[in-house]
Amino acid sequence: MTVLRYREAVRAAMIEEMERDERVYLIGEEVGAYQGAYKVSEGMLERFGPKRVIDAPITESGFTGISIGAAMVGLRPIVEYMTWNFSAVAFDQILNNAAKIRQMSGGQLHVPIVLRAPNGSARQVGSQHSHAMEHFYTHVPGLKVLAPATPADAKGLLKAAIRDDDPVLFMESETLYNVKGEVPDDPDFVVPMGQARVAREGKDVSIIAYGRPVHVALEAAALLEKEGIDAEVVDLRSLRPLDEQALVRTVQKTHRAVLTYEGWPYGGVGGEIVDRIQRLAFDELDAPILRVTFRDVPMPYNAKLEQYVLPQPDRIADAVREVLYRKG
Amino acid sequence: MHEHDVEAHGQALEAPATPAPRAAEAPDLGLFRVLRDDGSADPATDPGLSPHVLLRAYREMKRVRLIDTRMMLLQRQGRIHFAGECRGQEATPIATGLVLERDDWVFPALRESAIMLVRGFPLKSYIAQYFGNAGDVLKGRQMPSHMSGRAVNQVAWSSCMATQLPHAVGAAWAAKMRKDRSVVVGFVGDGGTSEPDFHNALNFAGVFKVPCVLVCQNNHWAISVPAAKQTASPTFAVKGRAYGVPSVRVDGNDVLAVHRVVGDAVARARSGGGPTFIECVTYRMGAHSSSDDPTRYRAQEEVDTWAQRDPIVRLRRHLVHRGLLDEAEEGALEDGLMAEIGAAIQEVEALGPPARETLFDDVYAELPWHLAEQRAEVLSSPPQTGSHGGGGH
Ligand SMILES: Cc1ncc(C[n+]2csc(CCOP(=O)(O)OP(=O)(O)O)c2C)c(N)n1
Ligand SMILES: [Mg+2]
Numbered sequence: 001m002t003v004l005r006y007r008e009a010v011r012a013a014m015i016e017e018m019e020r021d022e023r024v025y026l027i028g029e030e031v032g033a034y035q036g037a038y039k040v041s042e043g044m045l046e047r048f049g050p051k052r053v054i055d056a057p058i059t060e061s062g063f064t065g066i067s068i069g070a071a072m073v074g075l076r077p078i079v080e081y082m083t084w085n086f087s088a089v090a091f092d093q094i095l096n097n098a099a100k101i102r103q104m105s106g107g108q109l110h111v112p113i114v115l116r117a118p119n120g121s122a123r124q125v126g127s128q129h130s131h132a133m134e135h136f137y138t139h140v141p142g143l144k145v146l147a148p149a150t151p152a153d154a155k156g157l158l159k160a161a162i163r164d165d166d167p168v169l170f171m172e173s174e175t176l177y178n179v180k181g182e183v184p185d186d187p188d189f190v191v192p193m194g195q196a197r198v199a200r201e202g203k204d205v206s207i208i209a210y211g212r213p214v215h216v217a218l219e220a221a222a223l224l225e226k227e228g229i230d231a232e233v234v235d236l237r238s239l240r241p242l243d244e245q246a247l248v249r250t251v252q253k254t255h256r257a258v259l260t261y262e263g264w265p266y267g268g269v270g271g272e273i274v275d276r277i278q279r280l281a282f283d284e285l286d287a288p289i290l291r292v293t294f295r296d297v298p299m300p301y302n303a304k305l306e307q308y309v310l311p312q313p314d315r316i317a318d319a320v321r322e323v324l325y326r327k328g
Numbered sequence: 329m330h331e332h333d334v335e336a337h338g339q340a341l342e343a344p345a346t347p348a349p350r351a352a353e354a355p356d357l358g359l360f361r362v363l364r365d366d367g368s369a370d371p372a373t374d375p376g377l378s379p380h381v382l383l384r385a386y387r388e389m390k391r392v393r394l395i396d397t398r399m400m401l402l403q404r405q406g407r408i409h410f411a412g413e414c415r416g417q418e419a420t421p422i423a424t425g426l427v428l429e430r431d432d433w434v435f436p437a438l439r440e441s442a443i444m445l446v447r448g449f450p451l452k453s454y455i456a457q458y459f460g461n462a463g464d465v466l467k468g469r470q471m472p473s474h475m476s477g478r479a480v481n482q483v484a485w486s487s488c489m490a491t492q493l494p495h496a497v498g499a500a501w502a503a504k505m506r507k508d509r510s511v512v513v514g515f516v517g518d519g520g521t522s523e524p525d526f527h528n529a530l531n532f533a534g535v536f537k538v539p540c541v542l543v544c545q546n547n548h549w550a551i552s553v554p555a556a557k558q559t560a561s562p563t564f565a566v567k568g569r570a571y572g573v574p575s576v577r578v579d580g581n582d583v584l585a586v587h588r589v590v591g592d593a594v595a596r597a598r599s600g601g602g603p604t605f606i607e608c609v610t611y612r613m614g615a616h617s618s619s620d621d622p623t624r625y626r627a628q629e630e631v632d633t634w635a636q637r638d639p640i641v642r643l644r645r646h647l648v649h650r651g652l653l654d655e656a657e658e659g660a661l662e663d664g665l666m667a668e669i670g671a672a673i674q675e676v677e678a679l680g681p682p683a684r685e686t687l688f689d690d691v692y693a694e695l696p697w698h699l700a701e702q703r704a705e706v707l708s709s710p711p712q713t714g715s716h717g718g719g720g721h
Contacts, residue, residue: 029551029553030552033552033625034551034552034553034624037551055557057553057557057558057559058490058519058522058523058553058558059524061524062522062524085488086488089488089523123409124409124471125410125471125487126471127469128488129471295688295702295706296698296702297687297699298469298691300469300682300687301409301460301470301471302460302468302469302681303409303681304684304712305468305681305682305687307712307713308684308687308706308712309687314709
């Protein structure tokens with residue numbers, strides 16, 4: 001085990017996989033000379049050279065499209081967006097090509113590509129830089145979507161993603177890049193996709209989260225502990241494929257669930273999780289499932305206002321009290 | 329653009345032996361200039377601006393420079409969160425602001441926010457956009473460097489860049505359809521030309537023949553990526569040819585030259601002559617933004633070379649050459665601007681954040697019931713004091 005920051009874990013996964021497989025390359029804006037907009041690719045240009053760590057012109061649809069083409073004929077690209085927000089410009093390539101080529105070619109072609117970037121809220125970067133883009137992409141059959149919350153999962157899941165033969169979208173978080181954690185050194189350590197993890201055991205209520213909000217949920221759980229409420233925190237890690245059985249297991253145990261994630265309350269990943277739980281474990285539920293999300297507005301720039309839009313530990317704790325019928 | 333051409337721009341600017349190309353000769357490959365190195369103006373290209381206009385240009389360029397300097401300092405002191413500078417590129421936004429009429433529209437990119445100041449937007453309100461507080465007409469929703477105001481027909485770019493270019497063309501198309509005489513100017517950086525919307529804008533501008541001027545601020549860098557890695561074309565201006573849009577390459581650090589070229593393009597657009605694409609050759613003297621450290625990727629000598637072509641220094645040399653400015657006047661101007669900016673900052677900084685209930689306004693024309701509910705919820709819970717919703721750093 002080595003203690004790594006989240007950004008270092010992402011980098012370690014890329015380096016190990018690039019050393020293991022010469023078909024893997026990294027392309028994006030600022031990934032080379034600048035070492036990555038968030039320094040994720042630090043040292044990689046020196047290590048692998050400009051043929052495998054490539055600074056692209058500023059066109060997300062361009063370098064996504066080029067990489068889909070390269071993937072179809074045998075390369076295994078890792079595409080970095082400066083943030084997932086800018087993938088909006090490449091949405092058509094992802095939706096209509098990456099996701100569909102295997103199926104529409106009758107299984108003759110496939111696109112082994114990894115698209116990765118920071119996702120969700122950052123700090124005071126305005127609404128156009130603050131989207132939780134996983135909600136758009138999880139809707140699409142043919143794509144896999146991962147959202148690790150810890151350095152170990154970042155490394156293990158990214159390695160799984162790079163080895164996978166389907167397009168995998170990897171959601172990092174700018175506000176997690178400095179978080180430290182123990183990470184296995186084994187070059188064949190991979191975290192299989194589609195398996196959730198219990199981040200904190202508890203018996204009274206399940207708080208279900210993924211990505212950065214897992215940490216917010218853990219803070220909420222600590223608040224609740226002081227009131228004698230024992231919350232379980234489930235970290236989904238993988239949004240598509242989704243670990244249905246983990247949802248059922250936790251609800252069988254606690255009979256109440258609160259979901260928290262970034263992004264707006266309309267539809268999205270949260271709607272999907274609620275559907276699975278009510279469908280697969282309806283009789284286990286003692287209260288309606290509640291969700292703590294962004295407010296239903298574009299993210300403001302002002303620091304104070306931003307706080308009202310984000311899921312906060314106290315908002316999660318309030319929702320927990322409500323499903324426990326302990327609200328004043 | 330080939331790698332060596334990036335450095336070659338410098339030589340082109342410095343070689344007085346070669347006569348400056350006239351607008352009529354290969355205008356998209358040459359470099360239109362007015363100001364000579366000794367501060368005189370080339371009579372063949374001089375637009376003949378009045379002393380009043382020249383001094384106004386100087387004052388506005390200095391004001392932008394001083395605002396940038398103060399704002400970078402405020403950012404480092406933690407008093408504002410973010411800032412991006414126009415440093416070194418002031419000639420183009422200021423000249424553009426000066427040639428436009430009141431009903432014209434502006435769609436800036438990253439570094440042309442200050443055009444609105446030239447067009448009469450109040451300084452205090454402009455400064456408030458850096459703070460995003462209760463004094464801000466954008467209600468604390470927009471990042472700095474995305475300044476805008478309906479009062480002066482300036483629309484902010486989207487952070488997902490280059491989408492403003494088709495908007496500029498569309499606004500110009502509407503002016504043509506409505507048969508009003510307004511002209512639209514849209515901006516993009518050298519890096520932004522790689523985005524598909526650059527193609528979209530030029531293509532539509534040419535096909536619809538709209539009263540639009542599209543300006544590329546080629547400051548040689550897109551964060552750490554040099555212009556040579558952005559395109560294989562010999563210049564950015566030459567790209568306009570393929571779309572049938574007349575294009576000009578101009579010395580972007582020469583405010584007289586930019587005034588002339590943008591002024592001619594605007595006049596032509598206004599008289600029904602259609603669009604123009606202009607490449608302004610300039611240099612980003614500062615960092616990309618307050619989050620960047622350019623010493624990591626570019627040589628100080630390059631910055632020093634371009635500092636000698638600072639557009640403010642060049643205009644000052646011209647003004648001194650013509651006897652329009654002396655040291656005392658320069659000092660008084662600077663003191664006056666500093667006082668004006670300092671007072672605006674002091675007043676604006678004292679304001680609080682926008683009221684939290686404003687969060688739910690303007691998402692739709694009318695407040696829908698579900699946002700009314702969320703607003704009530706926010707108002708009935710204790711004020712948020714936390715930092716970024718916990719989790720992470
Ligand atoms: C669609 C999109 N991709 C990437 C970015 C990140 N980004 C912001 S500014 C910038 C460089 C812009 O370079 P240029 O267009 O030359 O403008 P300059 O900063 O030099 O004024 C990049 C890559 C963005 N804002 N939007
Ligand atoms: Mg640039």
